[in-house]
Each structure stands twice: as structure tokens, then as C-alpha cells.
Amino acid sequence: MPCSREELERREGQWLAPYAQRSTETRGRAHAEPPPEWRTHYQRDRDRIIHSRAFRRLEYKTQVFLNGTGDHLRTRLTHTMEVAAIARNIARALRLNEDLAEAIALAHDLGHAPFGHTGEEVLDRLMRRHGGFEHNRQSLRIVEELEQKYPGFPGLNLTWEVREGLAKHRPKPPPPGSPRAGAQTPERQPSLEAQVADLADEIAYYSHDLDDGLEAGLLTEARLEREVRLWRRSARQVREQHGALPDECRRFFTVRCLIENQVRDVVRHTEARLQKARVDSLVAVRRRARPLVGYGEQQRRWNLELRRYLYRNLYYHPAVHDVNTRAARSLGALFNHYLEHARHLAAQLGRCPAVRRPRALCDYLAGMTDRYVLHECRRLLGEESVSAPGLFPSQSPRGS
Ligand code: MG
Numbered sequence: 001m002p003c004s005r006e007e008l009e010r011r012e013g014q015w016l017a018p019y020a021q022r023s024t025e026t027r028g029r030a031h032a033e034p035p036p037e038w039r040t041h042y043q044r045d046r047d048r049i050i051h052s053r054a055f056r057r058l059e060y061k062t063q064v065f066l067n068g069t070g071d072h073l074r075t076r077l078t079h080t081m082e083v084a085a086i087a088r089n090i091a092r093a094l095r096l097n098e099d100l101a102e103a104i105a106l107a108h109d110l111g112h113a114p115f116g117h118t119g120e121e122v123l124d125r126l127m128r129r130h131g132g133f134e135h136n137r138q139s140l141r142i143v144e145e146l147e148q149k150y151p152g153f154p155g156l157n158l159t160w161e162v163r164e165g166l167a168k169h170r171p172k173p174p175p176p177g178s179p180r181a182g183a184q185t186p187e188r189q190p191s192l193e194a195q196v197a198d199l200a201d202e203i204a205y206y207s208h209d210l211d212d213g214l215e216a217g218l219l220t221e222a223r224l225e226r227e228v229r230l231w232r233r234s235a236r237q238v239r240e241q242h243g244a245l246p247d248e249c250r251r252f253f254t255v256r257c258l259i260e261n262q263v264r265d266v267v268r269h270t271e272a273r274l275q276k277a278r279v280d281s282l283v284a285v286r287r288r289a290r291p292l293v294g295y296g297e298q299q300r301r302w303n304l305e306l307r308r309y310l311y312r313n314l315y316y317h318p319a320v321h322d323v324n325t326r327a328a329r330s331l332g333a334l335f336n337h338y339l340e341h342a343r344h345l346a347a348q349l350g351r352c353p354a355v356r357r358p359r360a361l362c363d364y365l366a367g368m369t370d371r372y373v374l375h376e377c378r379r380l381l382g383e384e385s386v387s388a389p390g391l392f393p394s395q396s397p398r399g400s
Contacts (some may be wrong), residue, residue, distance in 0.1 A: 008040050017095035019274065019285050020067055021127045021191045027160035030144070031153035041159050042099035047154045049103060052149070054110040054142045055080075057272075059370030062116040064209055064315065065216060066323050067344075073212045076116075080109055082208060086263060087200035092273075093267045096193050103158070104165030104197035111138025114370045118324040120302055122331045123362055129359040136168045146363055165194035187286040191192040192270075195293035196319065197345045206230075206306055211255045213314045219250065228309050234258040262299065269296040330377040331365055339362075344380065 009024050016022060023040035036044040049055055058077035065073045074082075084105040091101035112135045113119035123133035140163060144155040167190075189195070213219035216365070224231040234257035237252060245253065270293045277292070279285055285292060295303065314320060338345050338361050347363065351358045365373070 002038055005036055005038060005040060008038075008043075012040065012163040015095065016097060018280050019192060019282055020094075020096045021161055021282055022191055023098050023099070025282075029157045029159055031157050033157065034267070038090070040099055042097060042103050044234075045156075045158045045162045045224075046099060046103040046106060048158065049094055049110070051270075052110070052142075052156060054147060054367065055106070057359075057369050058109065058112075060371050061112055061114055062119070062324065062370055063205075064116060064210075064214060064320060066320075067116070069323070070212075070216060070282050074208050076109055076112055079204060079208065080106060082180045083108065083197070083200045086203050086259065088205045090196045090200060090263055090266055090270075091193060093263075093269060094192065094196070096196060096378055097191075100161055100165075100191070101164045101193040101196045102212055104194055105200055107143060107162065107166055108197060108201060109135065111140070111368045112137045113365065114368050114373050115328040118321070118328040119331055122328045123335075123366055126332060126335050126360060127358060130362070133226075133366065135366075136166060136300065137362075138371065139166045141363065144365075146367070156347070161191055161193070164190050168198065170265055173348055180219065189286050189288050189291055191282065192293055195291045199266060199293055199295075199334070203259060203266070206303065206310070207255050207259045207262070209310055209314060210306075211251070212256070213252055216319070217221045218314060220316050224309075228306050228308050230258060230261075233302075234261060237261075240263050243326060251257050254304075260294070265299040266293065266294050269294060269299075323369055327370065328372070333381055334373060335361060335365055336377055340388065341380075 009022075012023060012124055026041050035041070035057070039047070055077075058080055060067055061076035063074040063076050063079045067075055078191050080305070084102050087101040087105040090135065091098045092098075113123050113133070115122075120133065121189055122160065127133045143154070143158050143163065144209075145164065146260050147155050154333065210219065210224070214221065214224075226232075234254045235250075237257050238245065238253050244250075273279075273292050273294070276333050277284075277288070278293065279288070339357065341359070347362070368376070
């Protein structure tokens with residue numbers, strides 16, 4: 001006999017901590033639907049996200065290095081998968097709802113513009129007089145409105161809790177149906193699962209950006225060991241446990257230790273905070289003035305040091321930033337071209353009143369992959385707006 005949703009929910013009830021979000025206690029979906037048969041609500045959400053078009057496009061969007069410039073470098077998709085893996089790991093350790101944390105993690109960057117943060121800045125500038133552009137808000141727009149797949153509703157009709165996790169620090173989405181229970185008590189924090197997904201994003205990008213910087217030859221282990229305490233600690237651990245390792249294995253294992261150290265720190269300190277504050281329910285989590293999921297003090301300081309290092313030595317390195325800036329300029333060129341030649345976009349702008357055209361265009365451009373932007377630029381403007389960037393020489397043997 002197949003395992004029913006009811007059985008899954010019963011097991012979930014036995015397993016989860018009292019402050020976890022239970023799928024039986026979801027605030028539901030904006031559009032009423034029959035419940036899933038063999039999955040919990042959050043498992044259904046996760047599957048809808050993976051089956052979305054926006055999710056597939058993440059494969060061809062830049063994380064840090066321009067998409068397509070290195071076969072081993074992270075893309076927005078592999079970044080997302082690493083975030084989901086870390087979020088699941090922390091959620092499980094804290095007995096939180098792993099499916100919810102995973103769904104939020106998988107959807108958290110759906111709204112990212114092509115060409116990473118440089119692309120986001122360009123779109124925000126272009127949209128300054130029309131409400132701006134911000135990728136978290138765009139992730140919400142995608143799952144609430146822009147994906148068109150289901151006959152009964154726009155978007156993916158995800159549960160309130162997943163949408164809450166995507167809203168980050170902005171006002172929460174309105175609850176479906178009746179006024180929110182307990183509305184007289186301000187809800188200042190999202191679920192712990194949302195907090196976990198948020199932190200997992202940070203853990204993932206710190207560690208894989210380091211790894212990619214080394215892979216591309218823009219960072220060196222020797223300098224990292226001298227200047228970044230997080231790296232030094234992990235490198236020492238690897239030496240103590242494994243002695244001298246071959247280059248690639250040492251680098252991989254140091255990054256792996258770095259992730260593990262951060263995950264351990266978050267689990268330990270979050271657990272301690274929950275106990276100290278005697279948090280015994282999700283209501284208590286939501287009423288807290290500050291998030292409960294987080295690093296200990298030392299780890300937080302060391303992360304800040306790493307962050308500053310990455311900004312100084314990687315994110316604004318000409319090999320990264322100049323290439324992305326040149327590529328992102330093509331977004332601006334396309335935006336203006338489409339505005340002037342709306343006939344090229346009959347499907348997107350056809351019946352759109354003039355006042356709403358900039359937002360419709362912004363949605364269209366933000367949804368593009370890096371390579372599609374460059375393709376459209378060549379096709380419509382005859383421009384080679386970014387000279388085909390070469391591949392970063394791989395520091396490790398190909399095919400490994
Ligand atoms: Mg992210």
C-alpha cells in the first residue's frame with residue numbers, strides 16, 4: 001500500500017521539534033486546491049519549483065563568473081543546489097521541517113537577473129522611476145504571477161510559508177483567506193526553516209566563491225592562509241588530519257571543512273539560543289525581536305573578514321567585474337530597444353498599457369539567461385556587446 005500524505009504527516013509530527021513548521025499547520029495557498037495524495041504540502045512545493053521554467057534557466061545564469069567561462073565554476077543552478085543541500089543538513093540537525101527549508105532554498109534565486117549582481121544593478125537603475133528591481137522580490141513575482149503552467153491559477157500557487165521564506169526582510173505576503181490568526185501579536189521573524197535557508201545561502205556562496213576564485217587562479221591558498229582566519233583554521237585541520245595531500249584534493253577538502261565548520265557552528269549556537277530563550281513553539285519563534293538561527297560571535301566576525309576579503313580580491317577583480325559589467329550593459333541596450341520597438345515583443349507587451357510596459361519588460365529581461373541576452377543583442381542590434389570571453393584556465397585536470 002502506498003504511503004499516504006496522512007501517514008507522512010503523522011511521521012512528521014513525531015519527528016519535528018516543537019518550534020518547527022508542520023505541514024499540517026500551513027496557512028495554505030492563495031488558490032484552493034485538493035491536497036497532495038502522497039506528498040506533504042512542502043514536498044509538493046519543492047517539486048513545483050524544480051519543474052518550473054525559471055528553475056531550469058538558472059543553469060545559464062551567472063553566479064559570480066560570467067556563465068559559460070569555466071566548466072567547473074558555479075552557475076546560479078549549482079549554487080542553488082548547494083544551498084538546498086546545506087539547508088537540508090541544518091534543518092535535519094535541528095529537527096526542523098527539511099522539506100520546507102529545501103523548497104525555500106531551491107526557489108530563493110529564481111528571480112535573479114542574468115549576469116549576477118551586476119545585471120541586478122543594471123535592471124534596478126533602468127527601473128528606478130518604475131519601482132526598481134530586486135531579485136528577492138522578483139523570486140516572489142515568479143512564483144506568484146509569472147510562471148504560467150497550471151490551468152487554475154497564475155504562478156505556482158505555493159504555500160504561504162514558502163512565499164514567506166522568499167519575502168526575506170520585506171513585508172510578508174498576505175495570508176490566503178481569513179485574517180491571520182494571532183494578528184494582534186506582531187510576527188517579527190519568519191519560520192526557523194526560512195532563517196536556515198537564508199543562512200545556508202551565505203554559507204554556500206562564501207565557500208564556493210572561494211573555491212571558484214582558486215579554480216580560476218584569481219586567489220591563492222598561500223594568501224588565503226595568511227589573510228583569512230576561516231581558511232587558515234580549515235587548512236590546519238586538513239593538514240593535521242591528512243598530512244600533505246595532492247593540490248586539488250587539499251583545496252577541495254579545505255573548502256569542505258570550511259562548510260562543515262560553519263554548519264556545525266550554526267547548529268550548535270542555534271540550539272543553544274533556542275534553549276536559552278526557552279523557545280517551545282513556532283509562535284514564540286515568530287515573536288522574537290531577532291532571528292534565532294545564526295553563527296556564534298567568533299564565526300560571525302571571521303565571516304565578515306572573509307566577506308571583506310572576497311569583495312577586495314574577487315568580486316571586483318577585473319577578470320570578474322569588468323567582464324560582467326560589459327555583458328550587463330547589453331541588458332540596458334536591449335531594454336531601450338524593446339521599449340522603442342514594442343512590436344518585437346508582441347507576445348509580452350501586446351495588450352500591455354504603456355504605463356505597465358517597463359515592468360513587463362523588466363520581468364522579461366530578468367527572466368532571460370545570460371546567453372539569451374547576448375543572442376538577442378546580436379540578433380536585434382547586431383552588437384557583439386561582449387567579446388566572447390575565453391575560458392578560465394582550469395587549475396585542476398579536466399575530466400576529474
Ligand atoms: Mg543565493
